Amino acid sequence: MRETSVERKWAWRWGVNRWLVLALVVLGALAASVYPPVRPHIQLPAEALTDVLFTLPVIGPFRLTNTLVALLLADLLLLGAALSVRRAMARRDLVLQGIPGVVEALLEALFSLTQSTAGKWAARIFPWVATIVLLILAGNWMELIPGVDSVGFLHHVEEEGHAIREVFRIGTLPVVTVLPEEAGAGYVLVPFLRAIATDLNFPLALALVSVGMTQIMGLRALGPSYVTKFFNTRTLFTRPFFGAIDFGVGLLELVSEFSKVLSFTFRLFGNIFAGSVLLFVIGTLIPVFFQSAVLLFEFFVGALQAVVFGMLTLVFMTLAVAGHGEHEAAPAEGHS
Numbered sequence: 406m407r408e409t410s411v412e413r414k415w416a417w418r419w420g421v422n423r424w425l426v427l428a429l430v431v432l433g434a435l436a437a438s439v440y441p442p443v444r445p446h447i448q449l450p451a452e453a454l455t456d457v458l459f460t461l462p463v464i465g466p467f468r469l470t471n472t473l474v475a476l477l478l479a480d481l482l483l484l485g486a487a488l489s490v491r492r493a494m495a496r497r498d499l500v501l502q503g504i505p506g507v508v509e510a511l512l513e514a515l516f517s518l519t520q521s522t523a524g525k526w527a528a529r530i531f532p533w534v535a536t537i538v539l540l541i542l543a544g545n546w547m548e549l550i551p552g553v554d555s556v557g558f559l560h561h562v563e564e565e566g567h568a569i570r571e572v573f574r575i576g577t578l579p580v581v582t583v584l585p586e587e588a589g590a591g592y593v594l595v596p597f598l599r600a601i602a603t604d605l606n607f608p609l610a611l612a613l614v615s616v617g618m619t620q621i622m623g624l625r626a627l628g629p630s631y632v633t634k635f636f637n638t639r640t641l642f643t644r645p646f647f648g649a650i651d652f653g654v655g656l657l658e659l660v661s662e663f664s665k666v667l668s669f670t671f672r673l674f675g676n677i678f679a680g681s682v683l684l685f686v687i688g689t690l691i692p693v694f695f696q697s698a699v700l701l702f703e704f705f706v707g708a709l710q711a712v713v714f715g716m717l718t719l720v721f722m723t724l725a726v727a728g729h730g731e732h733e734a735a736p737a738e739g740h741s
Contacts, residue, residue, distance in 0.1 A: 545707025
């Protein structure tokens, strides 16, 4: 039976590509043996790329950090994706393709989920959920781009007790030489770009926005009666025992709102920072091929954390706008 052209093309493609992958693995192993991987430098605070630019009264000195540069780049990527969708819509394309198609599919899925959860409040909740998911998604996937966390300034450091490796770069290729024992000098790479969520300030800021807007949504939906969710004094004097229990439950609700900030912050920060450390360690110990599998794993972790943050925001906002007990009220005119 004669092979069809499609079968021959498939066999040629995979037959050539597998040898190409094998050749790249061999070349990677040779390069790693000639130029050993640079020892990673891991720290929690974001590295400053500049000196103090200005000083704010309460916050203090302000420096341009690599995570702030990455945040600006993520904003530009999202603006570019939005402009591409706008151009496609202006052309009145019936079926969006490429980046506009991906953005449309993601937003449609998020809006359907928001509408089925929040009901008539979906139009007000959806922009916050979609913005949070897209921003976290762009920030998390940024660490998969070659050059992020690996290209930057070399800072001189001092060490004692063992030989120091002097590191410089030709393009993105690290070149390492071993200095004498008595030299006591070395270099640490400070990257130009670093995954945004590895800076604790970013997830903390998103958590404050999410929890703060949740309270605003509740106040707009239920009015002043929303405050009784936290300070329930209606039965404190008419039924002292049960009123005291209700008052205590309200205080627990208030504490839970603050705990949401911590939960949001450290869930996102911990997962993404751990993934970055894993990439550093694997890239140092097994610099050939295996890091690709870790990158694929981080691709799914980054997407999962973005969706989890957005869905929790959606659930909390929906619970805030829903009536609690006999204080359920229709939304004010003009806010429905």
